[in-house]
Amino acid sequence: MNFAQFCQNLGDPKVYYPQVAAATGGVVAGILTWHILQQQGDRSRNWIRMNGQDITAQTGLTEAEQQLARQQLAQKGLLEERLVPGRGGVVDMRLNLEQLEMALQGGEMRASSPPADPYFPAKRQPIAVNVTPHYQFTGPWTSQEQFEAFQSQLLEYAKQKGLDNPSGWMFKIVDGLTKGMISPFWEEFISDRPLGSSQQVKRDWEIEAGVPYPAFEEERIQYYVQKGEPLEVAVSRARADLRKPVLAQDLWAGFLRKCDRLADRALKAKQQGLTTPYLPPSFTQRPEITKEQVMEKLLQISAPSALLESEPSGDRDAPPSLEQLQKAYQSPLGRSWVKQQLQQHPEWGYEIIDNQVQPSLPF
Numbered sequence: 025m026n027f028a029q030f031c032q033n034l035g036d037p038k039v040y041y042p043q044v045a046a047a048t049g050g051v052v053a054g055i056l057t058w059h060i061l062q063q064q065g066d067r068s069r070n071w072i073r074m075n076g077q078d079i080t081a082q083t084g085l086t087e088a089e090q091q092l093a094r095q096q097l098a099q100k101g102l103l104e105e106r107l108v109p110g111r112g113g114v115v116d117m118r119l120n121l122e123q124l125e126m127a128l129q130g131g132e133m134r135a136s137s138p139p140a141d142p143y144f145p146a147k148r149q150p151i152a153v154n155v156t157p158h159y160q161f162t163g164p165w166t167s168q169e170q171f172e173a174f175q176s177q178l179l180e181y182a183k184q185k186g187l188d189n190p191s192g193w194m195f196k197i198v199d200g201l202t203k204g205m206i207s208p209f210w211e212e213f214i215s216d217r218p219l220g221s222s223q224q225v226k227r228d229w230e231i232e233a234g235v236p237y238p239a240f241e242e243e244r245i246q247y248y249v250q251k252g253e254p255l256e257v258a259v260s261r262a263r264a265d266l267r268k269p270v271l272a273q274d275l276w277a278g279f280l281r282k283c284d285r286l287a288d289r290a291l292k293a294k295q296q297g298l299t300t301p302y303l304p305p306s307f308t309q310r311p312e313i314t315k316e317q318v319m320e321k322l323l324q325i326s327a328p329s330a331l332l333e334s335e336p337s338g339d340r341d342a343p344p345s346l347e348q349l350q351k352a353y354q355s356p357l358g359r360s361w362v363k364q365q366l367q368q369h370p371e372w373g374y375e376i377i378d379n380q381v382q383p384s385l386p387f
Contacts, residue, residue: 041054041058042054043128044057044058044128047124047127047128048096048097048100048102048124048127049096049097049099049100050092050093050096052085052089052090052092052093052096053092053093053096053097055083055085055093056079056083056085056090056093056094056097057093057097057102057103057119057124059079059082059083060072060074060103060117060119061119064118064119070118071106071116071117071118072116072117072118073108073114073115073116073117074114074115074116074117075113075114075115076090076113077113100123100127101120101123102119102120102123102124102127103117103118103119103120104117104118104119104120105117105118162202163198163201163202164201164210173213174198174210174213175194175198177213177219178190178193178194178197178198178209178219179191179194181209181219181220182194185220197209208222208223227269227272227273227276228273228276229266229272229273229275229276229279236266236272240266240275240276240279241262241263241266243279243282244262244265244266244275245258245259245262246258247262248261248262286303289301290303322357323357323360323361323364343369343371343372343373343374344372346374346381346382346383349362349366349374349381350380350381353376353380353381362376362381363376366381370384
């Protein structure tokens with residue numbers, strides 16, 4: 025038997041590339057890769073249906089070697105597999121040709137790159153950053169003075185609204201304008217209107233934007249009071265609810281129904297002869313409480329007033345004694361009262377010297 029006949033009896037030869045084996049993870053992985061590549065061709069999205077017996081007959085790889093090769097290819101992201109339902113041992117395979125090409129190119133680059141010195145690494149090239157000299161914001165303003173005035177109004181608006189970071193909020197508004205974004209604050213500024221005025225929406229339950237009807241607000245306050253909340257907490261929670269448009273709209277609808285029901289009852293009571301129908305406390309008009317009213321009441325119940333009221337009626341026109349004024353001056357409320365009385369009654373002959381009540385000097 026000659027050599028040609030011997031090779032013919034062995035069957036079709038399979039090509040083996042060491043570079044493919046290095047990129048795929050081993051010799052068996054390289055053989056399986058080349059076999060699938062011959063079946064798949066350049067159709068990268070086509071699935072090739074194979075079974076282990078056919079692969080063994082065509083490549084000589086045992087089942088264990090096939091399993092190892094498939095694991096190596098899957099770990100490198102080079103092979104995709106899916107099982108065929110109802111056909112055990114049959115698997116659809118597909119090579120990721122793009123990933124395989126990248127793996128082969130990476131091997132060439134690693135082979136051609138010189139070894140790096142671990143003690144003297146190569147210096148990185150500095151990243152060049154283009155910097156505009158004397159950078160300034162460019163926006164719709166026509167002068168630096170107008171820009172600074174706009175910033176001042178933005179900062180003042182942020183402080184009035186109680187924002188946590190006024191300067192950061194102002195920067196976002198200005199930065200948006202430089203990028204071409206529309207800002208209602210700028211439109212209000214150039215129109216000489218207060219900032220935020222055009223963004224306020226008057227709701228159905230408000231007398232004006234942000235001011236709800238007093239009866240509606242009082243109704244919500246009484247709701248929390250009846251649940252056991254302190255009055256100051258009830259006021260805070262009620263106003264917070266009315267600042268939420270969706271919740272306030274639902275509460276307003278319920279409030280209107282209640283008002284309609286109360287109006288029907290009042291009309292029926294009037295028809296029956298009742299002159300003053302009953303209305304809930306929330307419908308009673310109450311004056312607004314101011315800081316000045318509260319301070320005046322507190323001054324009236326302070327220690328100096330109690331001292332003066334305890335005096336006989338005949339001595340009320342006489343000025344208080346120095347001891348009484350000094351004792352009253354020791355408390356914060358009494359200090360304010362004493363200062364006010366001494367300004368109104370210089371004829372008493374007292375004045376405050378070195379934070380103490382003392383007789384006025386005659387010269």
